[in-house]
Amino acid sequence: MVARDDVHYFGAGPAPLPTPVLEEASKVLLNYKDKGIGICEISHRSPDANEILAQAKAALTNLLDIPDDYDILFLQGGGSGEFSAAVYNLVSIWVEKRRAKAEKELGESVSEGELKAKVLERLRKEVDEELKLDYLVTGSWSLKASQEAARLVGAQHVNVALDARKANGGKFGQIAAESEWNLTPRKQNGGPALVYFCDNETVDGVEFPAFPSSLEGDDAPPVVADMSSNFISRKVDVRKYSVIFGGAQKNIGNTGITIVILRKSLLPPQSTLASPELLRALNLPVGPIVLDWPTIAKNNSLYNTLPIFDVWVAGQVMSGLVQAYGARKIEGQEEISNDKAKMIYETLDKYPNVFRVVPDKSVRSRMNICFRVGGGDAEKEKSFLAGAEKRGLLGLKGHRSVGGIRASNCKLPRHASPHAHYALLLDKYLRTLRQR
Known part of the structure; x- marks a missing residue:
């Protein structure tokens, strides 16, 4: 052996x-906190489950200095699930902002009966002409994310602002200078619904050395970063991102949960998603409820049955780092x-x-x-x-x-x-x- x-x-x-985490896990699988039942057998809505969630959130908040105006969600579906979730949620927010603006501006010039039709007509035009999702494609995973976005909303709405293969003989392995990126121009109350990049490409061995300066600024669009394979490996300025996500299995825990860190301004009441009826009228996808960030946040990540054991493992790993490194x-x-x-x-x-x-x-x-x-x-x-x-x-x-x-x-x-x-x-x- x-x-x-x-x-x-x-x-x-x-x-x-x-x-040490696995040794302790072998114990709690059989008998959690001397209750006579294992951790996989406790209710995901029990006080014990909520305590496990709170401890994992506290450890991650400590490690990355996550500000108070950010929330931490635990979901299922892996990083690939968040390829879709980012599109569903942020496109819906983009549409709702445009709807509210159109209603305010058109409401002064048309009757109440005409308003709904006029708003819908304007939104259809704006979606057709202005809805863009920017992707920095630097490896296999960001490529897959961009392909999923195109599958959901149509390729005409996906702007591959950087395809790293073009400067490297058709293969991944470089990141062109930011001056060569073709980002969607920022506009007042406009710009892309999101800018997406994979911070570390697991397949191709490419990592962004730092946060892109072209994505900074008060008028920056929502920045989404896949950090599945370099989560908790280096210090990051969380405030520069709207959304950070990653599957836990790469270096935080075992397979089964995905961690999402997002600005609370993306959640109600500060932000609202467009109604399913409006999205359907605009030929845009309506996301499944289990990938709906406001629903998950409202229910403290417990809208559906969460694998609490997997959260416990991740919490133990992160708590161990907190204890090991202290103030560092x-x-x-x-x-x-x-x-x-x-x-x-x-x-x-x-x-x-x-x-x-x-x-x-x-x-x-x-x-x-x-x-x-x-x-x-x-x-x-x-x-x-x-x-x-x-x-x-x-x-x-x-x-x-x-x-x-x-x-x-x-x-x-x-x-x-x-x-x-x-x-x-x-x-x-x-x-x-x-x-x-």
Whole structure:
């Protein structure tokens, strides 16, 4: 039987969770708080469930310094579910703002009986001519998000403001200068319904080095960021985003929940979604209730049955980071993530005749280190993976869509030592390979 401490997992999917969390989980699965029943058996509407939610929210708020005017939601559906939720919610808000403005302006010049028809006529014209959703496509996941938006509202409403493949021979691996992006112009009471980007592309090993300056400003449109694979790995200024989301399984917990951080100004009473009747009249989609942010927020994430065990695991991981780093908060974890990435990249760069890092150096992901062995030779990469597995280095195979090797560095260390033990081991293996 292989010992847990002898294995170092680099896969980009479900996270290798801290061993102490799993040991405690094995206990609460059988008997939670000495109640005689397991945590998976308690009611999701019980005081215990609400306490678990509150503790997870408090830990995340502490780590990221989330301001009071933001809310934290726990949902299901993964990051892919939020591809759709962002479209449903923010397009609906865009329409409602336009409806209210039209009603105010047209109400002074037409009778009450004519007003509804005039407003609908104007809205149809504005939707046809002005509704835009901006996407920065820098890898496989942002591409999928843009494709989902086009599926829901029509390709004519989706503006791919950046397609990173155009500057890189048809492949992902670079991010063009912001001056080259084709963002929808900002207008008074207008602009795009959202600007969307994936902060870290898990498949392609590309990460935004910082928040785009072109998306800042008081008149900035709602900015939506997918942080599934670099959540709680570095300090972020939450106020620059309208929405941050991510599946918990990458580096916060186990598969089953999605975390959404959003401005309360997107929720009633500060903001209102357009009615389903109006959206249908405009040939726009009406989203399912389980992806409706106001409904989830109103019900404290408990509108439908939430997997409380998954929330508990995420809360335990985040609380452990709070305890480990104290006043440094997420900066403590950021330092470890950066050190591990630096160690591996330096080794890869030292032997370019053996290893080739895929993305451009300016946008290399700290989380997902994508590289090729022997120029991408299939047999050499197969041999590399076999040798790695013998040494207890698992999950290094690249995504099926791109191949190659991928060392996912976002995973939290499972061992008692805070040092990058598995990064050291991979570094040692890379050094032996370059001699072959």
